[in-house]
Amino acid sequence: MRHPLLALAFAASLHASGPVEITDPKDQAILQAFLGHTKNETVSLTKEHFLANKVPENLCWVDFPKMEMNLAAYQLTGDTQYLRAFSGAMENLRSTVVKGPDGFLGWYGEPHEINRDPANPGAVVSEIQTDFRAAAVISRFAEIVNSDPALKAEFGAQSDACIDLAKNHLVKKWDGSFVDLGDRGAVYRWNKAYKPLVAGMSLPQEKVAFMIDGLLGMYRVTGDMQYAEKAAKLGLWFKRCLEFDGTRYAWNRWNPAGKWDVSQDNPTKWRSWIAKEPKAIWHAASVGSAVSLYEHGLVFDRADMDRFVKTQVGVSWNGDFERPLFFTVDGIPAEDGERFIAHSLTPFDPKFARFVYEGAMRDERVDKSRSPWQGGVLASEWLLGKYVRLKEGDKPRYAKLGEAFLAQADPALKKQLSFAPVPPGYLTPPVPTEAALSAMTVRP
Numbered sequence: 001m002r003h004p005l006l007a008l009a010f011a012a013s014l015h016a017s018g019p020v021e022i023t024d025p026k027d028q029a030i031l032q033a034f035l036g037h038t039k040n041e042t043v044s045l046t047k048e049h050f051l052a053n054k055v056p057e058n059l060c061w062v063d064f065p066k067m068e069m070n071l072a073a074y075q076l077t078g079d080t081q082y083l084r085a086f087s088g089a090m091e092n093l094r095s096t097v098v099k100g101p102d103g104f105l106g107w108y109g110e111p112h113e114i115n116r117d118p119a120n121p122g123a124v125v126s127e128i129q130t131d132f133r134a135a136a137v138i139s140r141f142a143e144i145v146n147s148d149p150a151l152k153a154e155f156g157a158q159s160d161a162c163i164d165l166a167k168n169h170l171v172k173k174w175d176g177s178f179v180d181l182g183d184r185g186a187v188y189r190w191n192k193a194y195k196p197l198v199a200g201m202s203l204p205q206e207k208v209a210f211m212i213d214g215l216l217g218m219y220r221v222t223g224d225m226q227y228a229e230k231a232a233k234l235g236l237w238f239k240r241c242l243e244f245d246g247t248r249y250a251w252n253r254w255n256p257a258g259k260w261d262v263s264q265d266n267p268t269k270w271r272s273w274i275a276k277e278p279k280a281i282w283h284a285a286s287v288g289s290a291v292s293l294y295e296h297g298l299v300f301d302r303a304d305m306d307r308f309v310k311t312q313v314g315v316s317w318n319g320d321f322e323r324p325l326f327f328t329v330d331g332i333p334a335e336d337g338e339r340f341i342a343h344s345l346t347p348f349d350p351k352f353a354r355f356v357y358e359g360a361m362r363d364e365r366v367d368k369s370r371s372p373w374q375g376g377v378l379a380s381e382w383l384l385g386k387y388v389r390l391k392e393g394d395k396p397r398y399a400k401l402g403e404a405f406l407a408q409a410d411p412a413l414k415k416q417l418s419f420a421p422v423p424p425g426y427l428t429p430p431v432p433t434e435a436a437l438s439a440m441t442v443r444p
Contacts, residue, residue, distance in 0.1 A: 019078040020387040026366050027386070030379055031076065033369035037376030038069040038082065045089035050096045056107040060130040060210070063093070064137050065377045071140055072380040075388060080151070086141060087155055090162065097165065100126055104173035105165060115194040123193040128177065129207055131170040132214035138162040139217025146221065163221060171218060171227075178230060179257065183416050184440065185237030186230065187257045201271050202261050204254035205238050206282035209289035216292055220401060228298065228405040232417050235299040238290060244425030248310040250329040251286065253277040255428050258440060262432045274428055276328045280338040283316065283329070287342035297402025299417055305394070308342070309349045316340035319351070321359055343385045347394040357386045 022031055045066060053059065070086035073079070100108040106126045110116070117123060138159075145151045145159040152159075177189045179202075187202040188211055203211075215231035218224065237257070243250040256262070256270045263269040277283045287308055294300040311329055317340065318325040326334040326341075334340060346353040355361060365382055368374035396402065406414055429436030 020076055022076075022387060026362055027383075030362075030365050030369055030375075031383060033375045034069070034379040034383060035073055035077070037372050037379075038073045039085070041066045041372055041376055042070060042085045042089055045092060047092040047095055050093050053107075054109045055112055056109050056125065056130050057112045057127040059093075059107060060127065060133045064130075064133050067093075068137055068140070069376055069380050071137075071144065072384050074144065076383055080154075083141075083144065083151065083155060087158055090138075090141070091158065094162065094165065100124065100173075102126075102173055105169040106131060106173065111191070111194055115191075115198060117193065117195040117199070120193060125191050125193050126173070128174050128188060128191065128203070129210045131174065132210040135166040135171050135214035136210070136217045138166045139214070139221045142221040143217075163218075166214075166218060167222065167224075171214065180233065181237060181257060181440070183419075184240050184257075185235070185416075186233035187237055188234070189260065196264055197271065200260055202254070202257040204272075204282075205241075205251070205289065206253065206277065206285040208234050208238070209285040209292075212289045212292055216296055216398075219296075219405075220398065225405055225408065228296070228401070229409070229413070231293065231296075232298045232405075235289065235293040236417060236419060238286070239299055239304070239419060239421065241426045241428070242421055243427070244307070244421040244423050246423045247307070248314060249304075249307045249421075249425070250276065250311065250315075252428055253282060255426075256432065256440075259432075259437055262437075268431055270432055274430070276330045276332070278328060278335070278338070280326070280334070280340045283340045284342045284344070287312070288344040291342075291344040295396050295398050297396045297399040298405070302394075303420075305345070305348050309345050309352065312340075312342055312345050313349060313352050316342075317352070317355070321355055324355070324360075343381060344389075346385060347390055347392070353390060357382070357390070 022028055045063060050059075050063070053063075067086060067089050070082040070089070073082040074086075096107065097105045098108055099105055101124055104126075107130065108124050108126050111123055111125050112127075141155075142159045142163055145155045174188060177191075178186060179189060180186050188208060189200050190198055190203055192200045212231045212234050215227040215234075219227035219231065237255075238251070241251060241255045252274050253276065254272050254274060256272075256274075261271050263271050277286065290300045290304065290308060294302075294305055313319055315329055315331055316327050318327075324339075326339050328334065328340065341356065343356060346356050365374075365379060369379065406417075409417075429439070
């Protein structure tokens, strides 16, 4: 269902694309290296390359980030050559779409080796993270195209076809994996063809971040309220699972949501380990999902952002520019060079923004600019963060879209989404006792 207020809200949601003004010599060096990597990496994104990929999950972690470099390059420079390069890569990828065993179109193949079931060696799967990341990338492309009549004339037909693929196949195919938990929010469950340890379990927040990003993108470009509702319900689950000491938030990498998350081998244990996120990339993704919802005026408000910031600058980073130290959200020292930095929080704290975008961190970006990944994909995030998102400020940039959704939402849903944590927040049941499962109030 599309709300009539969205016509105005969509116009307000689109921000102008490049060129941005970058005068600092170091930042110019980062930009020029990034643009070079963008061109070089895109050359490899041929139809033959995509046909040779047998593991759909690889698209999520390797190819989509490379493709998105072109969208970032356009946002930074305003040069249409990068949209044409993206368009070519997307056509190469779209030409490899097939109909899977589930009847939906997408990219199908072998499970990633860490999730393969030895008892089912011939399993043919698609991957939920890949499909939702595709939806997010497609939505981003469509937003850019829809912002300019000239771009619409050149790329509109392709953009519309991609949105149709995302709407009717990539996102829709996972409707059966979505579980509404009532007042506690919602989760997606993983592919049931994976190995028994993970098959059908609730996804951890760092993976759900892809779902939230894709759903919000689809909401922005289609106006379909179901996408906003699902994204909000997923965010509500995260918010409901936050620990809160009255000042800052902490959270587990994964929280069980229902009986399907009980170990099949031992009913006194959960299917996965419960602890704070040990990897910086997970930390950034989980926080980023909350920031994305805040930007749409859904689930998380400014008070929540301040609490995440206090975790970031008071726990996960020691606040030292010269000798920075990093910690998990419960204060355990980071291992193996992990840096717990959620770039999405930079608009909410000037000191943290200076740490990320100036001084030693910027010098490191210059030093690593020759690397296709460091100087390409990661530089893309850094440049957009500094020159686009940081300048947009700390206000919800898509607030009118959230208002339009809430204006027509069921009162019971609006009440659910207004939940505010109070100390001590959520304490994850350490074992799956009947009492703990009952307290989850899960709908089948």
